[in-house]
Amino acid sequence: xxxxxxxxxxxxxxxxxxxxxxxxxxxxxxxxxxxxxxxxxxxxxxxxxxxxxxxxxxxxxxxxxxxxxxxxxxxxxxxxxxxxxxxxxxxxxxxxxxxxxxxxxxxxxxxxxxxxxxxxxxxxxxxxxxxxxxxxxxxxxxxxxxxxx
Numbered sequence: 624x625x626x627x628x629x630x631x632x633x634x635x636x637x638x639x640x641x642x643x644x645x646x647x648x649x650x651x652x653x654x655x656x657x658x659x660x661x662x663x664x665x666x667x668x669x670x671x672x673x674x675x676x677x678x679x680x681x682x683x684x685x686x687x688x689x690x691x692x693x694x695x696x697x698x699x700x701x702x703x704x705x706x707x708x709x710x711x712x713x714x715x716x717x718x719x720x721x722x723x724x725x726x727x728x729x730x731x732x733x734x735x736x737x738x739x740x741x742x743x744x745x746x747x748x749x750x751x752x753x754x755x756x757x758x759x760x761x762x763x764x765x766x767x768x769x770x771x772x
Contacts, residue, residue, distance in 0.1 A: 651669055654667055664676070665689050690740060690748075715753060
């Protein structure tokens with residue numbers, strides 16, 4: 624299973640209910656919400672508005688950076704049909720480091736100048752998101768909870 628896309632199975636199955644209000648996950652380590660287009664799910668760090676945008680294309684999902692409240696659609700961190708998309712944590716970290724140069728160039732353009740962002744800030748926050756994904760992907764449900772009455 625793809626390291627980045629694993630969470631989409633939980634979104635699709637309804638294990639994570641995230642519409643229409645933002646929902647805190649895992650004691651508020653990150654937040655999630657489904658946007659009004661009903662195709663885009665955001666996972667972001669608390670108070671940072673930086674994380675990942677999951678755009679559900681049916682059977683496939685595309686993952687883009689969500690940086691300072693804006694989905695950066697010019698950068699794809701994982702594309703549904705790409706055979707070379709990052710499958711592991713290490714591959715994802717390599718991808719964000721490679722893409723950080725593209726992000727740096729985009730942030731210099733007029734369209735994103737208002738974000739006042741920079742590549743080191745983007746990388747730091749993506750590493751926090753990676754830490755959360757590692758935690759989330761490793762959580763195992765031990766058994767069904769029983770009500771004691």
